[in-house]
Amino acid sequence: MNVRHAKFFLLGAIALSFLVSLFANQIKSYWLFISYDIGINIILAVSLNLINGYTGQFSLGHAGFMAVGAYTAAVITNQFGELNTFASGAVFFGALLAGGLAAAIAGLLVGIPTLRLRGDYLAIVTLGFGEIIRVIFQNMQSVGGARGLSVMHGWTNFFWAFGFAAMTVYVVTALVHSTYGRGFIAVRDDEVAASAMGISTTRYKVTAFVVGAFFAGVAGGLYAHSKQFLTPGGFNFMQSIAIVVMVILGGMGNTIGVIIAAILLTLLPEFLRPVAEYRMIIYSLLLIILMLTRPQGLFSLRKSPSK
Amino acid sequence: MSALLQLDKTTIRFGGLTAVSELDLQIGAHELVGLIGPNGAGKTTAFNLITGVYQPTAGAISFDGQLTANCKPHQLTKLGIARTFQNIRLFDSMSVFDNVRTAARLHCPRGVRNALWRGRAFRDGEKEIADEVMELLEIFQLGKFRNTLAKSLSYGDQRRLEIVRALATKPKLLLLDEPAAGMNASEKTELMRLIQFIKDKFQISVLLVEHDMQVVMGICERIAVLDYGVKIAEGKPAEIRANPKVIEAYLGD
Numbered sequence: 001m002n003v004r005h006a007k008f009f010l011l012g013a014i015a016l017s018f019l020v021s022l023f024a025n026q027i028k029s030y031w032l033f034i035s036y037d038i039g040i041n042i043i044l045a046v047s048l049n050l051i052n053g054y055t056g057q058f059s060l061g062h063a064g065f066m067a068v069g070a071y072t073a074a075v076i077t078n079q080f081g082e083l084n085t086f087a088s089g090a091v092f093f094g095a096l097l098a099g100g101l102a103a104a105i106a107g108l109l110v111g112i113p114t115l116r117l118r119g120d121y122l123a124i125v126t127l128g129f130g131e132i133i134r135v136i137f138q139n140m141q142s143v144g145g146a147r148g149l150s151v152m153h154g155w156t157n158f159f160w161a162f163g164f165a166a167m168t169v170y171v172v173t174a175l176v177h178s179t180y181g182r183g184f185i186a187v188r189d190d191e192v193a194a195s196a197m198g199i200s201t202t203r204y205k206v207t208a209f210v211v212g213a214f215f216a217g218v219a220g221g222l223y224a225h226s227k228q229f230l231t232p233g234g235f236n237f238m239q240s241i242a243i244v245v246m247v248i249l250g251g252m253g254n255t256i257g258v259i260i261a262a263i264l265l266t267l268l269p270e271f272l273r274p275v276a277e278y279r280m281i282i283y284s285l286l287l288i289i290l291m292l293t294r295p296q297g298l299f300s301l302r303k304s305p306s307k
Numbered sequence: 308m309s310a311l312l313q314l315d316k317t318t319i320r321f322g323g324l325t326a327v328s329e330l331d332l333q334i335g336a337h338e339l340v341g342l343i344g345p346n347g348a349g350k351t352t353a354f355n356l357i358t359g360v361y362q363p364t365a366g367a368i369s370f371d372g373q374l375t376a377n378c379k380p381h382q383l384t385k386l387g388i389a390r391t392f393q394n395i396r397l398f399d400s401m402s403v404f405d406n407v408r409t410a411a412r413l414h415c416p417r418g419v420r421n422a423l424w425r426g427r428a429f430r431d432g433e434k435e436i437a438d439e440v441m442e443l444l445e446i447f448q449l450g451k452f453r454n455t456l457a458k459s460l461s462y463g464d465q466r467r468l469e470i471v472r473a474l475a476t477k478p479k480l481l482l483l484d485e486p487a488a489g490m491n492a493s494e495k496t497e498l499m500r501l502i503q504f505i506k507d508k509f510q511i512s513v514l515l516v517e518h519d520m521q522v523v524m525g526i527c528e529r530i531a532v533l534d535y536g537v538k539i540a541e542g543k544p545a546e547i548r549a550n551p552k553v554i555e556a557y558l559g560d
Contacts, residue, residue, distance in 0.1 A: 007425060171423060178422035178429070179436050182409040186398050193396035196358065198384035198413040198476050207419065253400075 006174055013166030014159075021159035032158070036226045038266045039161025040219045043168045045246035045262040046255060047215035050172045052244065053253035054181075055208040056188025058123045061110065062216050062243045064130030067235035068106045069099030069217025070224040071143055074151045077225065092155045096164070096221040103217025104210045106133070111209035115202055118191075130240055138232040148231035156226035164222065168215045173255055175211070184208060185253070245283070249290060251297020310335050311512050312388075312480055317356060317366035326352040328536045329366065334480065339506050339513045341527035343520075345556055349536040350516045351393065354484055357514070358390050359383045371479065385413060389478035391469045393485045399458040403449055403468055406457050407440045410475035440475065446508070447471050447501075463494055467501070474505065480512045481505065487519040495519065499526045524548065532556065 024032055051059045076095040114125045143149045175181045186194040187204050195201050224230050246265050250258030272279050310333035317330045327349045334340050344350050355361045359380040368375050370386055398406050415436055421429045444450040447467055473481060487495050503526055506513050517523045524544045532540040534556040540547055547553055
């Protein structure tokens with residue numbers, strides 16, 4: 001991705017998603033909702049890629065961060081009745097940011113104590129964290145507990161989903177493609193050498209977790225206002241795995257690949273609807289075949305080493 | 308004037324094993340000191356104590372007049388101690404340029420906000436670092452490899468790159484951990500020339516932990532000898548060579 005034009009890309013993508021949203025009523029609502037899912041999954045996968053792919057910290061807790069953002073945003077917007085377009089936009093934007101911030105705080109809380117751990121140990125701890133979040137929501141009667149929470153407003157539209165997807169791509173790309181951002185990759189490549197080069201590995205890991213969690217939270221908020229119904233079960237371990245699969249399929253630390261993987265893996269189940277029971281089998285087979293044939297990821301193109 | 312690096316009766320024990328015992332060592336400004344000893348003498352442990360990987364059980368270490376107790380490795384690098392590794396540890400997935408760039412970042416603290424905003428300050432900063440890195444790479448004839456992946460360099464070039472990367476942190480003291488390991492005679496000669504060159508060009512002190520007598524005797528101004536974690540001798544190369552204790556430690560009695 002050409003970083004020099006990153007800002008233009010960001011503005012262009014946001015403008016484009018706004019334009020498309022103006023014509024959204026022309027699109028069949030079935031495909032429209034799938035497009036929201038695509039946007040949400042891009043946010044989830046690209047933000048997880050910062051943690052898993054670039055920084056090399058294998059996290060299985062992304063659905064947990066997503067849940068925090070989803071519930072926070074939903075609880076906020078549920079306080080409001082019907083609003084006009086402008087007011088609803090402002091409230092929704094605020095709610096999404098609040099959801100992101102809440103998730104970022106959760107990311108900080110998980111990040112700091114667990115960063116001494118590596119590899120599989122970290123994976124287990126983040127997995128446990130995701131489950132804890134889920135169980136907390138399940139037992140929190142004020143947000144419906146296991147019965148779930150209705151979200152009054154279906155405010156998620158093409159603009160919000162893809163505006164934030166563009167934002168996520170921009171932030172992750174801009175962070176990594178800078179001298180500062182090489183630190184993330186240094187931590188992944190060799191932690192000991194990184195700290196000998198004056199890189200505070202803890203600082204970088206926490207940053208990756210906080211930024212990643214923030215966008216997972218935003219994605220959660222979008223998800224809540226697209227489905228309009230939240231159950232804790234929707235944020236279980238399988239959801240985290242689904243995001244990890246997108247990252248691995250796209251190629252760890254390869255943003256474009258991860259975006260394509262997120263799109264494909266959102267569309268795949270739709271095309272597989274006639275054979276829905278086999279969806280998970282095909283999913284798993286795909287992963288096995290991929291890991292055997294292209295361990296570097298399906299879309300790992302040439303790697304531009306600098307810039 | 309006090310020494311740049313000062314180890315004062317530094318001791319470290321792992322359980323019942325005293326790996327380094329009451330080690331006194333001083334390195335002055337612009338000095339090339341060698342630390343030698345047979346296998347298992349505690350050279351690398353001493354190295355790890357200086358770079359903050361281990362904390363001493365007893366005694367003190369000070370660098371540039373500052374006690375370094377409880378400093379983490381990355382903080383010590385900031386103070387001016389840079390190191391290389393016995394088994395080369397480059398950032399394998401990055402280019403040669405990026406390897407050095409990562410280290411050069413240290414003294415240009417531009418963080419998240421700058422990277423996201425990408426304004427003028429960011430671009431100027433990036434250019435400044437890039438120029439600095441290229442200058443360093445050119446000095447060590449690595450400029451032509453700038454876009455090559457670090458792991459695809461030849462062994463000798465990897466060693467050189469690791470030293471360049473350490474220099475990019477602008478150290479006052481450079482620690483080299485067995486840089487001659489795995490080198491043949493002509494590469495060793497080249498290495499000796501390189502170390503001498505670095506010391507003069509960058510006006511820094513060098514502590515060389517080395518196995519290879521030819522290299523150590525050839526360039527060090529002063530040599531300290533460790534055996535079983537105890538310093539058994541210290542002096543000029545000629546004195547060390549004639550020291551009966553050293554001969555005994557190396558050849559046995």
